[in-house]
Amino acid sequence: MARAARLLPALAALLAAAATGDARPSKIAVVGAGVGGSAVAHFLQQHFGPRVQIDVFEKGTVGGRLATISVNKQHYESGAASLHSLSLHMQDFVKQLGLRHRREVGGRSAIFNGESLVLEETDWYLLNLFRLWWHYGISFLRLQLWVEEVMEKFMRIYKYQAHGYAFSGVEELLYSLGEAAFINMSRRSVAESLLRVGVSQRFIDDVVSAVLRASYGQSAAMPAFAGAMSLAGAQGSLWSVEGGNKLVCSGLLKLTKANVIHATVTSVTLQQTDGKPLYQVWYENEAGVGSDYYDIVVIATPLHPDSGSSITFGGFDPPIAVAQGPFQPTVVSLVHGYLNSSYFGFPDPKLFPFATILTTDFPSFFLALDNLCPVNVSASFRRRQPQEAAVWRVRSPQPLLRSQLKTLFRSYYSVQTAEWQAHPVHSPHGPLPRFMLHDQLFHLNALEWAASSVEVTAVAAKNVALLAFNRWYQDLDKIDQKDLMHKVKTEL
Template sequence: MAVALLLMCYLATASSEGAPSPPERIAVVGAGIGGSAVAHFLQQQFGPQVQIDVYEADSIGGRLATITVNNQQYEFGSATIHSLNLHMQDFVKLLGLKQRREVAGKAAIFNGEQLVLEETDWYLLNLFRLWWHYGISFLRLQMWLEEMMEKFMRIYKYQAHGYAFSSVDELLHSLGGERFINLTRRSVAESLLEVGVTQRFIDEVIAAVVRASYAQPLTIPAFAGAMSLAGAQGNMWAVEGGNKLVCTELLKLTKANVIRARVTGIALLSTEGKMLYQLRHESDGGHGLDTYDMVIVATPQYQGGSNISFENFEPSVVELPGTYHRIVASVVHGYLNSSYFGFPEPKLFPFSSVLAADNPDLFFNSLDNICPVNVSASFRRKQPQEAAVWRVLSQRPLEKPQLKTLFRSYYSVQTRDWAAYPHYASALKELPPIVLHDNLFYLSGIEWAASSVEMSAVAAKNVALLAFNRWFQHHEKIDQKDLMHKLKTEL
């Protein structure tokens, strides 16, 4: 018995000596939803003993941001989350947050002269109007989206079993094969025409939804277009108190060390046979240098917007291609000019959201009557004739004549110019890499497939699993083929 115990101890010791120890320090660059989520997932994988430093020069939450109007907070950035976004749902439960009560409202599409499509309170009447105007195009669109979303949902099962992918192409291929890859290389208009959606429906409805989502024309990739169209079908929710709470609370839960500084450079170091990454950063307090075993870049890098230099890498890490599309969000507290939309009497205007058709003469992309991030049980939307808070998305800052076109009068206007989404017209020959070096990863490249809160969360989970599997050489968990069949066999 004693000999057996000694042998077991020896084998356990030998096994632990052969296995690499976990990383001691990990840096995450960016504290948006991608950076906050990856910090959380990294701690899940490597354990609480790992020190995680998160660098953020701006506000935590990134494009999840709020703004104050009359002492109340409103969403300024990404406002809603789809009901199929399982990571975001898990975060809300884990953090003890709540989903905000939905306040019903109707939408319409405006072509610059008249409303071409108006939503009503009756579901069957809405279906009849769609059929009357566009035939069965909306059914073909629905079938196309449902098939895509069903395949996309496979990622949650893969990630639950610890599987990761070393490139965005590998991830997409595992979900939908070559078809998903092709959907990142051809336009949403082409793909919808192929499944029998009419040109009229595409021009009048799809173009307005895509313009409101990405502020770009129908030449955007079909995969990105599908994500925006799925979000337009309803079943949306938001976080009580503001969506950015997910980011701040995840970082608190992770006990990440948030460093208020901008990372300007990442250099590869070799010290005593150990490979490290040195981060150069600057803040109001001056410049600094810190070294890490692993680095995750969770902020978009692109031509004209990348401020991080990569040094001493062989082969070199080049500037990532492509540019980002800018969009201006204006939050206006005022009285809507309903006569511009064909309603001379303000109290008869029934819509809380107006999408602009793809008309070069229209100076805005969408107009939404937004609710505070804290909605009480007694809350009601303002009546059309009352002063309300509206969010206007446009390509450029609204000029005074344009504001006067949309509003009879207003109390305040607050704007923010976002580098919001990849500029999909600057088409890339291939999607950006995830692995920049052995333990240096790029999270935000997934936005070139589609940009959304949940895509960033999916990318965060993938990077955390990939980093873990590469560190401990679990190669059987990376880029596995035919995973659906494999998982069915295992189960």
């Protein structure tokens, strides 16, 4: 009787849909309100229409890994700070929401090996090229050509998605973009791939590793596809959202008119109604334990225990097994204080010209250091000089000890930290997961096991929305097409 009572709302929804001839889903659940969850809610409404109810469950703060920290009455990015110029979905979101790009404040960068600066950027482009050539020959050109080739193929995804094509698994998506070459890149390391195209080991150790440590907290042993996406971000022009990148998430949810439920989802169980799957989502919040029924469920959060997720799946035959590896912990420390420029070889802080310091494998206690600008940059804003107190962002694999803070800073007023399970520990030996866990149950974050960035998550959100739409209306010709590269040259 209790089970029948729980099914009554779902049966009523199905009967109402049948009576009106409305073939659209009645209710959709999205678990997670980060960039993936907010984007997929937006895309789902685009495809299914505004009459579909979309519930978005979020146990924390809307924005997920897009977040800010307040320091001295100013807000600074503590999560993903910059977006690539080729982030087309994010560019479109900003335009739709009426947001603006943050004004760029220039700054030079350098690479530190624990003892000295192995590479220093100048204000002159030609001099920078000469220094790269002098130290590494034409390795930087070979790297650029390699990254550009990967990005040119990856950009095909936008054309595929514009024509409604979707993929049920990460391997199918990668194959559609770069055929066997992209699959192999997910199984071969960055170092191995770059050595094959003539990039020197020294350039990999000094420059490539520094970029990967700053973006992923990992080494050149990570898979080549994920590494290429990271290196593309280091080469292109970057931008951020005025007021904070997290405004994209809250803006999309408001635009979608999604019902945000502040609760922790604990399980998803399968119920069958007239042979059609119906999913019961169980959740907990301050009011207690609750549940509701949905036609479509999208998990837009990592499912590995390291991420803090403990969602279980019941009633599925065969059982749903989400076998994924660990996540890479990253600690972001916002330090308001005076940089110890002597540690980097500049006894006089007035002569220290850099806003960003990347690191090679040494020192091991921090990955990168940036002189941050606030999320709201006025026309009169100028970046603080090293001899002045400034807000520095230090990315590290573990919380910084007091002794380590004293190594990096002469003195400081405050330290605020945010700990993220930021990226999967990318392994060239791990299997590629699937987006589709069941008929209308999807895992958006599957794609981050191939590459992890804000825009890649938005691409995954669009793919999952299209996958749900095509499966709902049984337009199976739009799923897992193997000849899309040929179609691009002809009908598309």
